[in-house]
Amino acid sequence: MSVPFKQIVAYIDGSESSMTALMYAIKLAKEHQAQATAVYVVNTKALSDLVKSGIFVAVERDEYQRDLYEDADRYLRHAQHLADEKGVEIDTVKLEGSVHVVVKELVKSLGADLLILGGVSDIRSRRDELASETDRMMRTAPCPVLVVREDDDIWDEFER
Amino acid sequence: MNVLEALEKDLIKVPLESSEKYAIIRELVEVAAQVKGYDGDALLDAILARERLGSTGIGNGIAIPHAKSDAVDKVTMVIGVSKIPVDFESIDNQKARIFFLVIAPSKEASAHVELLASIARSCSSGIFRRMLEQAKDADEVIQLFME
Numbered sequence: 046m047s048v049p050f051k052q053i054v055a056y057i058d059g060s061e062s063s064m065t066a067l068m069y070a071i072k073l074a075k076e077h078q079a080q081a082t083a084v085y086v087v088n089t090k091a092l093s094d095l096v097k098s099g100i101f102v103a104v105e106r107d108e109y110q111r112d113l114y115e116d117a118d119r120y121l122r123h124a125q126h127l128a129d130e131k132g133v134e135i136d137t138v139k140l141e142g143s144v145h146v147v148v149k150e151l152v153k154s155l156g157a158d159l160l161i162l163g164g165v166s167d168i169r170s171r172r173d174e175l176a177s178e179t180d181r182m183m184r185t186a187p188c189p190v191l192v193v194r195e196d197d198d199i200w201d202e203f204e205r
Numbered sequence: 206m207n208v209l210e211a212l213e214k215d216l217i218k219v220p221l222e223s224s225e226k227y228a229i230i231r232e233l234v235e236v237a238a239q240v241k242g243y244d245g246d247a248l249l250d251a252i253l254a255r256e257r258l259g260s261t262g263i264g265n266g267i268a269i270p271h272a273k274s275d276a277v278d279k280v281t282m283v284i285g286v287s288k289i290p291v292d293f294e295s296i297d298n299q300k301a302r303i304f305f306l307v308i309a310p311s312k313e314a315s316a317h318v319e320l321l322a323s324i325a326r327s328c329s330s331g332i333f334r335r336m337l338e339q340a341k342d343a344d345e346v347i348q349l350f351m352e
Contacts, residue, residue, distance in 0.1 A: 060206075091318045091319060095321055095325065100321050100324075102259045105258060109314055112311065112314035116312075116314055177207045177210065178319060
């Protein structure tokens with residue numbers, strides 16, 4: 046780990062909380078003159094699990110996969126746009142697989158010193174199968190993790 | 206998104222009143238329409254269109270009718286438990302008693318997929334399924350997921 050941070054990774058999934066986390070990451074990267082990376086993971090693991098469990102038929106899996114790839118492109122373009130607005134260099138990375146597994150690999154391969162996430166759930170159940178992908182990333186990340194709470198102030202400050 | 210994030214007491218109906226597949230679907234859709242003010246006809250059309258591709262009865266007494274529809278503004282899940290086993294044309298030919306209706310707007314594909322996967326994981330335990338089947342009301346369903 047280095048302070049100030051040199052390599053910051055923000056995970057985005059299209060949720061409002063992940064976009065808040067991205068804004069925070071861009072602001073932090075600017076202040077620390079760090080390299081920022083925004084990553085979106087097309088959750089192909091979940092898609093194949095849904096086919097295996099009989100919830101999705103193959104044609105439906107293909108349709109959702111296309112939707113997820115389109116979402117990835119749209120949100121990563123948005124990430125690029127936000128970073129450009131603040132004059133921050135950002136790499137946008139689209140991956141596929143099991144979210145927490147591929148994010149962990151990316152963080153390792155980049156030697157990132159901070160992973161920024163939004164929307165970690167409140168602990169409402171001890172049952173592991175109810176953990177969200179964000180919870181899993183937080184638990185398995187090989188670097189410090191910063192969890193950004195949903196907060197209008199971050200959006201306001203970003204727009205200033 | 207996981208089951209707990211989508212869980213809402215008002216969107217749980219125990220017991221369901223219907224005892225036939227399409228009546229169950231309509232009953233679940235009505236819950237979403239009444240509680241959230243969604244267009245019930247649009248939801249029903251989307252769910253039935255998906256059901257025509259193949260039954261969403263996934264076996265072990267569980268059915269997960271689901272669809273994309275921009276008639277909802279966020280991912281919405283309705284849970285229903287029936288006292289009577291219902292023929293849902295499930296893949297294992299077993300009748301179903303536990304139903305998860307999931308509808309998501311097209312812009313929330315990621316959350317939709319995650320929620321469906323979370324339902325599948327949480328219902329993979331036979332003990333959990335049996336406890337869910339025996340739930341008497343919405344509070345008991347919530348408590349089971351919270352434990």
